[in-house]
Amino acid sequence: MPNEMRPAELDETDRGILRVLARDARTPNNAIAAAVGIAPSTCLGRIRALRERGIVHGHHTDIDLAALGLPLQAMIAVRLGAHTRGQVDSFLDHAAGLPGVISVFNLSGGNDFLLRVAASSADALRDFILDHITSHPGIQHTETSLIFTHRRGAAALSAL
Structure with a gap:
């Protein structure tokens, strides 16, 4: 292994x-x-x-994004048209560098990526999706879900 x-x-x-x-x-x-x-x-x-040993990767600060003018959070599911290493790596690099992107997850299943993003308004979120996500070559489909509440889970603690 x-x-x-x-x-x-x-x-x-x-x-x-x-x-x-x-x-x-x-x-x-x-x-x-x-x-x-x-x-x-x-x-x-x-x-x-x-x-x-790579067990601790860093320490993170949980920031109130609304206090920074970004009260709207969403999860954007992204499906690629093709699944070559080049397209996957290209989108991953692209998405991780976009303003407002909090996290990028590369997935198996029906969607290839899940992006957690923060925006100042619904209009700003729509513009972000149109300007940065759907305009990227190779994107076949996106689906956006608004986040109403987020709490960090304690699942990792139970393994300790």
Whole structure:
């Protein structure tokens, strides 16, 4: 099995550190260390090792997009006309660099991509889709769903 497919070997201390970071990535190192029962210097080394092993990719800030003038969020399902590596990679690179795009998911199934986007209004969302999505060569179909509510799930925590 390739390395990226193998579950990471984590001891209970690593799992405890990850649980704390998943709840609040801003938790100070000394508080993480106290929560898992290790010295702060050991904790810092463990967190550094988790980053180096690719288990921790970064720390993210959940921003109130409405406060930035982007109160409307949507999921845009995109289907390509052809599924060559070139077309898939081209659209992925294109979509990830667009203004207002929060996340891009490459999928299996009926749709090839799912984009989470933020916009200032319904008109701005329509313009975004027409100017940046449906105008891209190779797009066969799009379907847009407005997001009413979003909450981050805790599924990853249950695996720890």
